[in-house]
Amino acid sequence: MKGARLLRLARGNLLRELGVLSVSAGGVGLGIGCLVFFLALGAGLRLAVNDVFPASTREVEVVVPQVAFGSLLGDLKIDDALLKRLAAIHGVERAFPKMALRVPAVTRYNGMFFGHELHMGLEIIATGLPPELLAQDVRAPFEDQGESKPIPAVANRRLLELYNKVFAPQRGLPRLTDSMLIGFQIPVELGRSYIVGKTMDNPQQTALQIAGFSDRAALAGISMPLAVVRRINARFGADAESYSSVLLRARSSQAVPGIAEAVKRMGLEIDESERRSALQIGQAVELVTLALSLLAALITALAAINTTQTFYASVRERRREIGILRAVGATRGDVAAVILLEAAATGIAGGIFGIVLARTAAALLDWFAKTHLPDFPFKPQSFFHFGWGHVGLGVGVALLAALFGAFFPARAAARLDPAKALSE
């Protein structure tokens, strides 16, 4: 109740000094605007990086080291026995073995491709994955349906993005969505290579049928059901027993370091190339965001100093009024509270103004990027991510800056000698 009464008193002063306090609030708002803008930019860029390098904090990819003591002896490979040991590591929820297609394969496409004539020959790189790993993303059966049936294939979403943003515009081909490609078939010849110009005995003509797109699918090449790859490798006399890698899913992200240690003790290693790239880019974004946020903090600090000067001037001008407040029963604390309430209102107004400023600037920049920048791969819809945390932080920092700025003037006001103030 008392707070409401003091607020009513502060409101009168705020209205009277609206012009001067608006300048103070504007200064705080400018600093907060910069702070929120840079933080939202950092958050937006982190999301964009995550989009390019989607890394799970619960999963690790186990591979055989390229140079390992075991492999020199020729006996270190991931077979079913080692797979069982990996799956039994404490903290592992599930192990997903992956097997590379160890047989050359090519595709030659001559025909209409969504209304466009297309002539294309490509070497195919493929990896076999357990169907349950991609179950959430596939939209057509993803299992071995026999030698006479097309091979289900899942491509990485990032390949579709690269096709749409780079390949299609260069070749005048249409842009495609994943739903357009589901069920699409591409002829494939197993046992043949364009690169080495060699065809194995008894090559096999078949087809790939797109079953879906997934971030979990291999980035290089396409993903097939594990059983299909195992069958093709066996048919052509290639290794159909050992796995090229194993994806281990931990029960929690906290269990990952322990799992990594156990994997290393087995003579295997964790493939962190993609995670490392994401980490390095993420760190660069963090660093730039931090530097820009410090700049914004400096602007906010200058605004706080300006607030100090404004409130000192206000207290000087209102010495007599402060004397009146003391005469009608205000304590020193009441006088300080009135000044700090005025500062709080100034800070909150500055914070809200700053957030509006940041959102407006972000919208303008996004609009500029949308209309003036080329459509490059993984170009985000927005470079910014505003969360409620930014609103809270913006208003909170603005409030603190204003209260900090008004602290010493409020203390000076509280310490005024009322008799002297009334005699002036």
Add this chain to the structure above:
Amino acid sequence: MTELAAKLVAVEKRYPPREPGAAPQRLFAGLDLDVARGEFVAIEGKSGSGKSTLLHILGGLDRQFAGEAYVFGQALRGLTDNQLATLRHQKLGFVFQSFNLLPGLSALDNVLLPDAFGSGVPDAARRAREALERVGLADKAKARPAALSGGERQRVAIARALLSRPPLLLADEPTGNLDATTGEGVIALFRELHKEGMTLLIVTHEVRVSHAAERVLVLREGKLVPGEEGT
């Protein structure tokens, strides 16, 4: 023995010397004052004689003095800053020569000012309207001080002093900035308050105010001496 509303005992007040090496200026030299509850006392004196300082000491606003000051039996020297604020809030009303209204607030909000402090004033909104009605400004409740005449501003200031119904009203040259007619209105209001039992201590240099008082004292050479009696 009549209970005293205000009492000063051997009060001395000095101001720092105006020039280095000079002697401190002595304003009061062993000043004594007794004001009985319900009394209407006027204190006259020349400009600079210390009339305002006397009120500031009694109101606990000026604590830099020697001697003792009591308000309704409470020794002001023993009170903390917050206790003095409570005393002012509950037992004292101040009226100043220059009105001292807050320019950012309406007349009604100025009257309500004491309600913002301490434990507030019971039924403050109704009391504020009654106080404005009593000083004849019920229709000016929403007006800002800048839109009021000098007499109206002083009446708002009196209404503010009356909000918490204090038993002791301290007025510093309350008619000093008013014309004769408006000043008479204010004096009439003081008479009414006195009749209702309020203790009034008014410092003035105007004879018409002194005539309204029961007792007149003159502040001369740092001491209070009896002056010409009022009504």
